[in-house]
Amino acid sequence: MREMTFSQAIEDALTQAMKEDQRVVVFGEDVHALRMNLYTRFGEKRVRPAPISESAFLGTAVGAAMAGLRPFVELILIDFLAVAADAIINQAAKVEAFSGGRWKVPMVVRAGCGGGYGDGGQHEQSLWGWIAHIPGLKVVVPSTPADAGGLLLAAIADESPVFFLEPKLLTDDLLEVLGSGGRTTVTYDIPTGGRSGPVPERWEPLALGRAAVRREGTDITIAGAGIAIHRATEAADLLSGEGISASVIDLRSIAPLDRDAVLKDVESTGRLLVVDDDYRDFGLTGELAAAVLESGLPARFARIAVEGTIPFDPKREQKVLPNVERIYEAARRLMER
Amino acid sequence: MFDSVSLYRKMLTCRRVEEAIAGLWQEGLISGEMHLGIGEEGINAGVLDHLGDGDAVALDHRGTAGMLLRGVEAAAIIKECMGLEDGLCGGMGGHMHLFSKDHLAASSGIVGSAGPTACGFALAAQHLRPKKVAVAFFGEGAMNQGMLMESLNLAAAWDLPVLFVCRDNGTAITTSSPAVTGGSLEERARGLGVSGKNISGVDVEVVWHEAAVMLDRARSGKGPSFLRTTCLRPQGHFLGDPLIRMVHKPVAEMKPRTGPLVSAAMSSGGASIAQRLAAITKIMAMIGRTARTQLGSAHDPVLQMRKKLKITADDLAGLEEEVELTVKDALEQALQSLPAGGEEATK
Numbered sequence: 001m002r003e004m005t006f007s008q009a010i011e012d013a014l015t016q017a018m019k020e021d022q023r024v025v026v027f028g029e030d031v032h033a034l035r036m037n038l039y040t041r042f043g044e045k046r047v048r049p050a051p052i053s054e055s056a057f058l059g060t061a062v063g064a065a066m067a068g069l070r071p072f073v074e075l076i077l078i079d080f081l082a083v084a085a086d087a088i089i090n091q092a093a094k095v096e097a098f099s100g101g102r103w104k105v106p107m108v109v110r111a112g113c114g115g116g117y118g119d120g121g122q123h124e125q126s127l128w129g130w131i132a133h134i135p136g137l138k139v140v141v142p143s144t145p146a147d148a149g150g151l152l153l154a155a156i157a158d159e160s161p162v163f164f165l166e167p168k169l170l171t172d173d174l175l176e177v178l179g180s181g182g183r184t185t186v187t188y189d190i191p192t193g194g195r196s197g198p199v200p201e202r203w204e205p206l207a208l209g210r211a212a213v214r215r216e217g218t219d220i221t222i223a224g225a226g227i228a229i230h231r232a233t234e235a236a237d238l239l240s241g242e243g244i245s246a247s248v249i250d251l252r253s254i255a256p257l258d259r260d261a262v263l264k265d266v267e268s269t270g271r272l273l274v275v276d277d278d279y280r281d282f283g284l285t286g287e288l289a290a291a292v293l294e295s296g297l298p299a300r301f302a303r304i305a306v307e308g309t310i311p312f313d314p315k316r317e318q319k320v321l322p323n324v325e326r327i328y329e330a331a332r333r334l335m336e337r
Numbered sequence: 338m339f340d341s342v343s344l345y346r347k348m349l350t351c352r353r354v355e356e357a358i359a360g361l362w363q364e365g366l367i368s369g370e371m372h373l374g375i376g377e378e379g380i381n382a383g384v385l386d387h388l389g390d391g392d393a394v395a396l397d398h399r400g401t402a403g404m405l406l407r408g409v410e411a412a413a414i415i416k417e418c419m420g421l422e423d424g425l426c427g428g429m430g431g432h433m434h435l436f437s438k439d440h441l442a443a444s445s446g447i448v449g450s451a452g453p454t455a456c457g458f459a460l461a462a463q464h465l466r467p468k469k470v471a472v473a474f475f476g477e478g479a480m481n482q483g484m485l486m487e488s489l490n491l492a493a494a495w496d497l498p499v500l501f502v503c504r505d506n507g508t509a510i511t512t513s514s515p516a517v518t519g520g521s522l523e524e525r526a527r528g529l530g531v532s533g534k535n536i537s538g539v540d541v542e543v544v545w546h547e548a549a550v551m552l553d554r555a556r557s558g559k560g561p562s563f564l565r566t567t568c569l570r571p572q573g574h575f576l577g578d579p580l581i582r583m584v585h586k587p588v589a590e591m592k593p594r595t596g597p598l599v600s601a602a603m604s605s606g607g608a609s610i611a612q613r614l615a616a617i618t619k620i621m622a623m624i625g626r627t628a629r630t631q632l633g634s635a636h637d638p639v640l641q642m643r644k645k646l647k648i649t650a651d652d653l654a655g656l657e658e659e660v661e662l663t664v665k666d667a668l669e670q671a672l673q674s675l676p677a678g679g680e681e682a683t684k
C-alpha cells in the first residue's frame with residue numbers, strides 16, 4: 001500500500017494507463033501546465049493543449065474514439081460542458097445505439113465539480129444528474145484517492161463515454177489554483193476524510209456501478225456521492241451520539257446507479273436520506289426515491305440537495321450546499337416520522 | 338473630443354479600485370478567483386468613454402473595470418466582490434458575474450459568451466433604441482470559442498450594431514494563444530464579414546479614436562466592427578497565478594514541482610528523449626513569457642497617459658488625490674458593510 005492525495009492518485013492512475021496503452025491521448029485547455037509531468041513524459045503528441053473550443057475538442061474526442069483512440073479529455077470544470085453539449089448529448093451518447101451496438105465511443109471526460117470555495121454558481125455546479133439523464137453516458141464521482149484511481153482506470157477501459165467528476169474540495173491542485181491562489185488567509189470547510197489515503201501498489205480498475213457501504217447502520221440509510229459521503233459520515237458520528245445508527249452508502253457511480261445496494265440497506269433500516277451536491281429537482285435524489293417506491297419497500301424518505309443557483313457569498317453558499325448540520329437535522333427529523 | 342484629463346481620471350480610478358480589490362483578496366475578504374484588468378485600462382476606458390444611456394455592454398470574467406466605467410458605483414462593485422448583501426447583485430454573483438440592468442451591462446464567467454449577449458443587446462437596440470449600440474469585451478483566447486465566432490457572423494448577417502473588442506494579451510491562462518490559433522484574428526473577423534483593426538491598447542488615445550469610428554458606423558446602421566487591441570497583464574491570469582508566483586519566487590515555487598518533473602523526464606515508458614526535451618523547452622518558454630508580462634512603464638497605459646497630460650503639476654496632484662480619496666471612500670464603505678465578525682466570513 002502507498003499513501004497518496006486525491007490528485008496524486010488521479011495522475012498516477014492516468015500515468016499507468018498511458019504507459020500501458022498508446023491509444024490513450026490527453027487533451028484539453030492548459031494540459032501542459034495541469035499535467036506538466038505527463039506532458040514532459042509522454043510529449044505533446046499525447047498530451048496536447050487545446051484552444052478554448054470545447055465543442056470542437058469534445059466532438060474531436062468522439063470521432064477519435066470511434067476511430068480507434070481512447071481520448072481522455074480534461075474539461076477542467078463540468079460547468080463548461082454546457083458549451084459542448086451537442087458533442088456529448090447528441091453524438092457520444094447516440095453512436096452505440098444508432099449503430100445497433102456495432103460502434104462504441106470509449107472516451108473519458110474528466111472535470112472538477114462542486115463548490116465550497118466561493119467561486120460562484122457558474123463554476124461550482126455538479127451537473128451529474130444532467131449527464132446521467134442521457135442514455136448512453138456514464139458518470140462516476142469518487143470520494144477517496146483509492147476510488148479515484150480505480151474508477152479512473154475503469155473509465156478509460158470502458159467502451160462507453162464516461163464522465164469522471166472530481167469534487168474540488170478533495171483535490172489539492174484545483175482548489176489551490178481556483179480557491180486560495182497561494183493565500184493563507186482563506187480556509188474552507190474541507191471534509192476530514194478523502195483528501196489523502198491508502199492506494200494500491202498497482203492500479204486495478206474498479207467495477208463501474210458498484211456502490212460501497214462506508215458505514216453499517218440499522219436505523220437509517222444515508223446515500224450520496226463525493227463530498228456528501230464525508231459530510232454524511234461526520235453526521236453519522238453525531239447521530240450515533242444520540243443513539244441513532246446510520247449506514248452510509250457511497251454510490252461512487254451515478255450512472256449506472258447501484259439501486260440494489262441502496263434498496264438492500266433500506267430494507268433493513270426502513271429510512272432513506274439522500275444527500276446530493278447536485279440540484280434537487282429531476283435528479284439523483286428523486287431517482288432514488290423512485291427506486292424505493294418501485295421496489296414496494298415501506299420506507300420513509302428525505303433528501304438534501306442544492307435548491308437554486310449557488311450563491312457567490314461564501315456564507316450563503318455554505319447553507320445551500322449540503323453540510324453536516326443539514327444532514328444531521330434531516331436525519332433526526334426522519335427518525336421522528 | 339478626446340479629453341485626456343478625463344480619460345486619465347477614469348483609467349486611474351480603475352487602477353486604484355482594482356488595486357483595492359487585490360488587497361481585499363489578499364486579506365481573504367474575497368473568496369475564489371479574482372481576474373483583474375490592470376494593464377488594460379487604455380482599452381476599457383478608450384472604448385467605454387463613448388457609451389451613454391441606452392448603450393449596452395457584455396463583459397467577460399474580467400469585467401470589474403467595465404462596470405466601473407459604465408458608471409456603476411465603486412462601492413457597489415467592491416461589496417459585490419466581497420459577497421455582501423448590499424453589493425451590486427446582493428452578493429449572489431461575485432466579480433465574474435456582475436450585472437447592472439440600469440446600465441444594460443452584463444458579465445459572464447463562460448468564455449466567449451459576451452459575443453451572443455452583445456448581439457442580443459444590439460438586436461434589442463435595432464428594435465427599441467435606434468442609434469444605440471452594444472459592445473462585447475473578450476480575450477483573444479475567446480476568439481476560438483464557437484459561440485463567439487458564430488456571433489461575428491450573425492452580427493454581420495443581421496447588420497447588428499455591435500463592436501467586438503478583443504483584448505489580446507497573447508495568453509489564455511497558461512496557453513500561448515498563437516500556438517492554438519489558426520490564422521490571424523482580424524482576417525478571421527473579416528472572413529465572417531466584420532471589418533477589423535489591430536492596434537496597441539497601451540495608448541488610450543489611439544483606442545479612443547478607433548472606437549469612435551467603429552461605434553459611429555454601428556450607430557448609423559452600418560453594422561458590426563472588430564477591434565483587436567494588445568496589452569500586457571502584470572498580474573497574470575488571476576491573482577495568485579502560479580506562473581507569476583514562479584516568476585517572483587522561482588526556488589520556493591518550483592521546488593515541489595521539480596522532483597516529479599525530473600522523474601517524468603527520466604522514467605522509462607513514454608515519449609522519445611527529443612519529444613521530452615521539446616516539452617520541457619515549452620514549459621520553460623511559458624515561464625519566460627510570463628516574466629515578460631511585468632509592466633514596464635512603456636507598457637503601462639495609465640503612466641503613458643499621465644506623461645502626456647498637459648496640466649500643471651498642482652492640478653495633476655489634485656486630480657490624483659481626488660481619485661485616491663474617492664477609492665478610499667468606496668473601500669471604507671465596503672469595509673463598514675462587513676457584518677460583525679466579517680473577517681471570519683470566508684474562513
Ligand SMILES: Cc1ncc(C[n+]2csc(CCOP(=O)(O)OP(=O)(O)O)c2C)c(N)n1
Pocket residue numbers: 029052054080083398399446447448449475476477478479480504506508509510574
Ligand atoms: C467555456 C469556458 N471554458 C474555459 C473556461 C476557463 N477559463 C476562464 S478564463 C480562460 C482564459 C480566457 O482567455 P482570454 O479569452 O484570452 O481572456 P483573458 O483571461 O486572457 O482575459 C479560461 C480558459 C471558461 N471560463 N469558460
